[in-house]
Amino acid sequence: MKQILKSIILMCLVILFSTSLAKAHFLVLIPDSDNVESSKREVKIETRFTHPMEGGPNMVFKILDSGALVRGKKIELEWKKRLIPSMKGSSKKVPMYLTILKITKPGVYQVYVDPEPYFEPSEEKYIKQITKVLIQAFGLEEGWDTPIGLKAEIIPLVKPFAIWEGNTFKGQVLINEKPARNIEVEVEYLNTKNIKAPYESFITQVVKTDENGYFEYTIPWAGWWGFSALGDGGAIKGPNGKEYPLELDAVIWVKAYPKPKEVK
Ligand SMILES: [Cu+2]
Incomplete structure (x- = not known):
């Protein structure tokens, strides 16, 4: 009997740890296209706060x-708010937001979302993920490497709307406009194909920035990939007046296009 109790407690601990440690939150910001040709005048964009590789919550x-x-x-x-289930089939509803970007002239459209800080009780801290995605319209490609002055921002060093699967994505992390050295950048695939990770450790891949805030990652397969650089945003006061650390993250989403079948 004692043995059973022991193993039950152990199992609970494992579940507790595996759910609280492995999951990385990501603000997802995805357009229906990141390359706009002259026939298209509107881009639908959606955003939600989720765990992209796991598909929720x-x-x-x-x-x-x-x-x-x-x-x-x-x-x-x-933005139009829409309520979606927290998990597939769950009765708990949370918001996601949709918008339509009107394309009126050629150029690189840098779309960003700056959310309210989110309190993470398991880590006793606030998390704010300032997120961007870049869209090229009508063939004018200049400006994709220009910072737009966000408090936390990833500057792509690879043209972000022309990436093949297998290409290496490279970026520089700026937190409060300064290169963020030696910090972690979490990488997740927006899992639309129901891919299973071989181990929990594969759900969120991690690379680190160098002394100048640069990082790189070779994208293994096609789809949307999110990069979230975990920065230090100091501290903010919670509603109870107590101060909590603020994790200030810079997030960017890029799409990798599938290898042409002729070369696969
Ligand atoms: Cu979460």
């Missing part, structure tokens, strides 16, 4: 600020 979040920057001009985005 989706979490509650609010957008503080957002926009699309094109050649120095800001386009305001109006």
Whole structure:
């Protein structure tokens, strides 16, 4: 009997740890296309706060600020809220947001979302993930490596809307406009194919920035990939007046296009 009790307790501990440690939160920001040709005048964009590789749970979040920057001009985005189940089949509903970006002129549209800090009780801290995605319209490609002045931002060093699977993505992390050295960058695949990780450790891959804030990662297969650089945002006060650390993350989403079948 004691033996059974022991193993039950052990199992609970394993479950507790595996659910609280392995999962990385990601603000997902995905357009229906990152290359817009002249026949298309609208890009649908959706955003949610989730665990992309595991397909959930989706979490509650609010957008503080957002926009699309094109050649120095800001386009305001109006988001429609939609309630989705936290997990497949669950009765708990959380918001996701949808918008339509009107493409009026050629250029690189840098779309960003700056969310309200999210309190993570298991880690006793706030997390704020400022997220961006880049869209090229009508063949004008300049400006994809221009920072847009976010408090946490990944500057791509590889043209982000022209990546094949197997290409290496490279970026520089700026936190408060300074290169963030020696920090972790979490990498997750937006798992639309129900791929199973061989071990929990594979759900979130991790690379580190060097002394100048640069990191790189070779994208193993096609799809949308998120990079979240975990920065230090100091501390903020919670509703109870107590101070908590703020994890200030810079997130970028890039799409890797499948290898042409002729060369596979
Ligand atoms: Cu979460």
